[in-house]
Every structure is written in C-alpha cells, then in structure tokens.
Amino acid sequence: MTIVDSHCHLDFDDFDDFAPERDAIVERAHAAGVGLMVTISTRVRRFERILALVERYPSVFGTVGTHPHNAHEELDVAVDELVRLAEHPKIVGLGEAGLDYHYEGDYAAQEQGFRTHIAAARQTSLPLVIHARSADERMIEVLEEETGKGAFPAVLHCFSSGAELARRGVALGLYVSFSGILTFKRSEELRAIAAEVPADRLLVETDAPYLAPEPFRGKRNEPAHTAKTAAVLADVRGWSLEKTAEVTTDNFFRLFSKVPRSALVVNEAAGAA
Numbered sequence: 001m002t003i004v005d006s007h008c009h010l011d012f013d014d015f016d017d018f019a020p021e022r023d024a025i026v027e028r029a030h031a032a033g034v035g036l037m038v039t040i041s042t043r044v045r046r047f048e049r050i051l052a053l054v055e056r057y058p059s060v061f062g063t064v065g066t067h068p069h070n071a072h073e074e075l076d077v078a079v080d081e082l083v084r085l086a087e088h089p090k091i092v093g094l095g096e097a098g099l100d101y102h103y104e105g106d107y108a109a110q111e112q113g114f115r116t117h118i119a120a121a122r123q124t125s126l127p128l129v130i131h132a133r134s135a136d137e138r139m140i141e142v143l144e145e146e147t148g149k150g151a152f153p154a155v156l157h158c159f160s161s162g163a164e165l166a167r168r169g170v171a172l173g174l175y176v177s178f179s180g181i182l183t184f185k186r187s188e189e190l191r192a193i194a195a196e197v198p199a200d201r202l203l204v205e206t207d208a209p210y211l212a213p214e215p216f217r218g219k220r221n222e223p224a225h226t227a228k229t230a231a232v233l234a235d236v237r238g239w240s241l242e243k244t245a246e247v248t249t250d251n252f253f254r255l256f257s258k259v260p261r262s263a264l265v266v267n268e269a270a271g272a273a
Contacts, residue, residue, distance in 0.1 A: 001033045001227075001241060001242050001245045001270055002033055002034075002035040002245060002249060002264060002265075002266050002267065002270070003033055003034055003035065003204060003226055003227060003230050003244075003245045003248060003249060004034070004035065004036045004037070004038075004203075004204070004226075004248065004249050004252045004264070005029065005034050005036070005037045005038070005204070005205055005206050005208070005223040005226040006038050006155070006157075006177055006203045006204065006205045006252055006256070007038060007040050007096075007129065007157050007158065007177060007179070007205035007206070007207055008037055008038070008039055008040065008205065008206050008207065008208040008209075008221075008222075008223050009039060009040055009042065009207070009208060009209060009210075010022055010025065010037070010039040010053050010060065010208075010223075011039055011041075011046065011049035011050055011052075011053060012209055014209035014220055015209065015222075022053065022056075022057075025222050025223065025224075026057050026059065026060065026223075028222065028223075028224040029059075029222070029223040029224045029226075030059070030265050030267055031224070031267060031270065032223075032224040032225075032226075032227055032267075032270055033227055033245070033267050033270030034223050034224060034226050034227070035059060035249075035264040035265040035266055035267065036059050036060075036061070036252075036259070036263055036264050036265065037057075037059060037060050037061070037223045038060075038061050038062065038063065038092065038093065038256065038259075039053050039054070039060055039061070039062045039063075040062070040063050040065075040093075040095065040096050040129055040157075041062065041063045041064045041065045041066075041095070041096070042065070042066065042067035042069075042070060042096065043066060043067070043070050043073070043074065044064060044065065044066055044074055044077045044081070044082070044085070045073075045074060047064055047085060050062040050063070050064065050091075051088065054088075054090040054091070055090070058263060058265075059263055059264070059265045060090075061090050061091070061092045061256070061259055061263070062090060062091050062092070063091060063092065063093040063094060063095055063096070063129055064082055064085040064086055064091055064094060065082065065094050065095035065096055065097050065117055065128075065129070066097055066113050066117075067096055067097070067131060068097060068098050068099055068100045068105070068110040068113065068114070068131055069100060069103075069105065071097070071106065071109040071110045071112070071113035071114075072105075072106040072109040072110075074113065075109055075112060075113065077113070077116065078116065079116055079119045079120045079123065082094060082116070082117065082120035083120050083123055083124055086120070086124050086126055089258075092126060092127075092256050092258040092259050093121075093126050093127045093128065093129055093256060093258075094117050094120050094121045094124070094126055094127070094128045094129065095117055095121075095128050095129035095130065095131070096129040096130065096131045096157060097113055097114045097116075097117035097118075097128065097129070097130065097131065098110070098114055098130045098131035098132050098133075098135075098139070099111065099114060099131070099132060099133075099135035099138055099139050099142070100131060100132075100133040100134065100135065101133065101134040101135040101138075102133045102134040111138075111142065114142065115142070115146065118146045118152055118154075121152040121153065121154065122149075122150050122151075122152040125152075125153065126153070126258060127153040127154055127155055127175075127255050127256055128152060128153065128154040128155075129154075129155055129157050130154050130155060130156050130157060130174070131157060131158075132156055132159075132161050132165065133160065133161070136161050136162050136164065136165045139161075139165060140164070140165060140168050140169075143168070143169065143172055143174070144168070144172065147172045147173075151172075151173060153173070153255060154173075154174045154175070155174060155175040155176070155177050155203060155255060156169050156174055156175070156176050156177065157177045157179075157205060157207070158177065158178075158179040158181065158205065158207045158211065159176050159177060159178055159179075159190070159193070160179075160181050160190060162193075163189075163192075163193050163196070166193050166196075166197060170197060170198060170201050174201070175201045175202070175203055175251060175255050176193075176194075176197045176201055176202060176203070177202075177203035177204065177205045178190075178194055178202070178203070178204055178205070178229060178233060179204075179205050179206060179207045179211050179213075179229060180206065180207070180211040180212055180213030180214075180216075180217070180221060180225065180228065180229050181211055182194060182213070182229050182232050182233060182236075183213040183214040183217075183228060183229060183232045184213075184214065184217065185214075191232070191236045194233055194236050194237070195236045195237060199237075199247055200247075200251060200254075201251065202233070202247060202248055202251055203248055203251055203252055203255070204226055204229050204230050204233060204244075204248050205226065205229075206221050206222065206223055206225055206226050206229070207221065208220075208221035208222045208223055208225070209221050209222065212225060213225055213228035213229050213232070214228065215228075216228070227241070230244050230245060230248065231244075233248075249264070
C-alpha cells in the first residue's frame with residue numbers, strides 16, 4: 001500500500017532542528033507507506049524554506065503561495081512572480097490561497113490574493129491549493145466567476161465546508177481533499193460528504209503539523225498519519241484500504257501532473273497503519 005500526503009507543512013517551526021528531525025519524519029512517512037509528500041507554501045517571502053526541503057528530499061515536492069491569513073502582508077506578490085517561482089522543477093502547485101472567514105481579518109486582501117493565485121494557476125496549468133473556511137457562499141461565487149474567465153485546476157484542501165461547496169466545486173472540475181478531521185467522532189456530516197464525492201476527485205492529506213487524526217488527536221501531526229485518514233475514507237466508501245490508496249494516489253498524479261510517478265517511494269512492507 002502506497003499513499004500520498006497531498007498537503008503538509010514541513011517548513012513550519014513545529015518541526016524542530018530543520019534537517020535532523022525532518023529526516024526522521026520523512027523516514028517514518030515512508031515506513032508507514034506514505035510514498036510522497038507535498039509541503040505547502042503559506043508565505044512567498046519564506047519560499048526559501050520550501051526550496052530547502054524539496055531539494056533535500058526526493059519524495060517531497062512543494063508549492064508557492066500566500067495563505068489567506070497572510071494575504072494582507074503579501075499583496076505585492078503578483079501573478080508574474082508566482083509564475084516565475086513555480087518554474088522550479090519541484091514546485092508543482094500554487095497556494096495555499098483562498099478565503100477564511102472563521103476569524104476577523106482583511107477579507108478584501110484575502111480575495112485579492114486568491115484571485116491573483118487563480119490567475120497564476122490558469123497561466124501555468126498547475127493546481128491551486130484552495131483554503132476555504134467559513135466562507136462557503138462567497139467561495140462558490142468567486143470560483144464560478146473565475147472559472148467563467150477560464151478553467152484552472154484546483155483542490156479544496158482539508159475540506160470541512162458544507163455539501164453544497166463540495167458539489168459546486170466538483171461541478172467546476174475541482175478535487176476535494178480530506179484530512180484528519182474526517183476521523184473525528186463528531187464529523188458525521190463530513191463523512192457523509194466524503195461518501196458522495198466522485199471517486200475520481202478524492203485526495204487525502206494531513207495538513208501536518210495540525211489536525212492529527214484519531215487516535216493521535218491533540219498531538220502534533222506528521223505525514224506518516226495519512227493512512228489513518230485513508231482508513232476512515234475506505235470505511236466511508238466501502239472500499240479496502242488498498243483500493244483507497246490506489247484511487248487517491250492516481251487522483252493525485254492526475255491533478256499534480258508535474259510530479260513524476262517515479263518519485264513515489266514504494267514500501268512493500270507497509271500495510272494498514
């Protein structure tokens with residue numbers, strides 16, 4: 001069984017000792033059957049940390065972009081800069097960018113940054129990693145408006161929104177990625193959504209160091225735990241874990257088409273985690 005952690009943050013300070021600890025994290029991921037990881041950018045001005053990781057580890061790829069919480073700090077980041085930085089062979093997507101209305105913030109800056117990233121995704125044909133939280137209605141409006149200007153590949157990452165956003169997103173060609181939230185006891189509604197997303201649009205992720213799945217909830221998350229979310233997704237879909245790994249991995253390579261399949265580390269000894 002080999003799966004992909006399509007979204008983690010290995011550059012965050014939650015992981016101590018930049019090289020030694022990350023070496024162990026990547027090794028544990030491989031041992032658990034996680035054959036590839038994408039470390040997601042949240043600040044373009046810290047992009048050098050992403051580059052250091054993707055250049056050190058053959059099975060780690062990255063993105064470039066600005067998280068909505070940081071959008072007001074990086075409004076000077078233009079489409080051309082994102083496009084240029086994404087030319088690196090191991091930078092395989094844009095973002096994460098999007099809308100987050102859960103906290104008070106500069107929502108106008110978030111939307112401006114989001115549209116900039118959409119334009120870069122459209123220009124490069126690289127997938128946009130979308131952060132959507134407590135902003136379903138406006139997210140649908142922006143996605144439908146922007147898709148009307150020209151299609152772009154994208155994934156609704158760490159999905160925790162309502163069924164309508166999932167449905168409308170899929171209709172626009174988006175993928176939907178589920179994190180450890182899917183395993184939480186009170187996530188019955190989210191599991192119902194996961195049961196209905198078309199099989200060819202499903203991804204799994206950790207969003208590490210956050211949102212560790214059961215039974216690790218409350219602890220620091222890491223890519224090795226991706227299999228826990230995949231196991232719950234398998235149960236929701238009525239699939240084997242092996243089929244879930246195969247489907248989500250195939251979906252990953254279809255969306256993140258810049259990533260070569262040869263980069264996938266296959267651990268024949270890894271089974272259900």
